[in-house]
Amino acid sequence: MPAPSPAVAIDGLVVHRGGVEVLHGLDLRIPAGSITGLLGPSGCGKTTLMRAIVGTQIVASGTVTVLGEPAGSSLLRDRVGYVTQSPTVYLDLSVRQNIAYFAALYGRPPRSVADAIDALDLADKADVPAGDLSGGQRGRVSLGCALVAEPELLILDEPTVGLDPVLRADLWGRFGDLAAAGTTLLVSSHVMDEAEHCHDLLLMRDGYLLDQLSPAALLEQTRETSLEHAFLTLIREREVQEQS
Template structure:
């Protein structure tokens, strides 16, 4: 069996309470290094809470979350973990380059790293534009560049494609593939099952629990389906039947 340090993320028996209720129930999972892992499930199933636990901003009731060989939230992880929230985290009165420079300065990154981060998300032609003049999709890419400039080993993206048109979604997934090919581990949450086909491995969630962790092909084979959305629904139904017995 692989050791914990061989995983980007290793979670054991994670339980989290929020607002007086248990939102994650004894979650066990591992996330491989250097690949794209999709965290998928309906809205409200606990994806964002799980992400917050991974990046170290969530109070954990019980269980362990190990990230890159260290406890989640450790000081040593600050320059190794990039986190992009659902809402773009940018300064609207600054240009694209100024935003990325600001975040890059926190990690001692200079102009070459700033330019590389901007180019990696396809915003080189807008580098001198103020963020407040950009579209919603472009703002999301500024947030992504601001996380990439630190050159993190692990990049965590919470619903990065929500509200984007199909062309922009395809372009962004292409960027994610390029980033992962460079050795960065990526975790992407989504409630759109069709995006699962872009991932090497999947973590499927429902009502605060992990239903399965497998590849897209394994999901189709396990459920005898040809469509990933149908496969997820079949998995839910089979789990409910098993649980009722």
């Protein structure tokens, strides 16, 4: 039986910003129906890579194929959800109105709005204008606007920033449920302990893809007991290889 097609296939991706090359010939595959963690320090190119997958980033060379279509294709508009680091909500609308607006855009039933609100623990804020919420709460509303569309591919740029540990754990549980139901998730983070929730990891530094492997394989390869130490060990090993 042939292997299933990946949700995202990238070959030789090069991106320039401000005349400087910021992504250096990336090759990777994101398996369908899984949670892939995009991990690395701030400024390493995670957001640029995500923008390239969504189709909002100008690409110097290489190909980005998403759900069998070129990234940015009009055929992907209702199949790909993207949540940016900065919440994108209408400040004069309530939480419920924001999510209901996106539900209507994608033809989702009214019940989906309540489900999204409940899933993100926003029931007590449902009728509060988004402009009166904290930054973390607005981030959850932005995520709800993406979740209610039920996309096949959900791209999340550091969605847990500013959330308390309990809500972070609940949110990762929700991501796991989505993946189990067939949704593909790409989740970026600079917090290595979140990697344990992922099926697969993309490890980036300075615009390069250091490796793609599972959390267990990363620990085994580096002979470390924590994912943070394993990532640091991987970086040191690559630096030694480059100098030799």
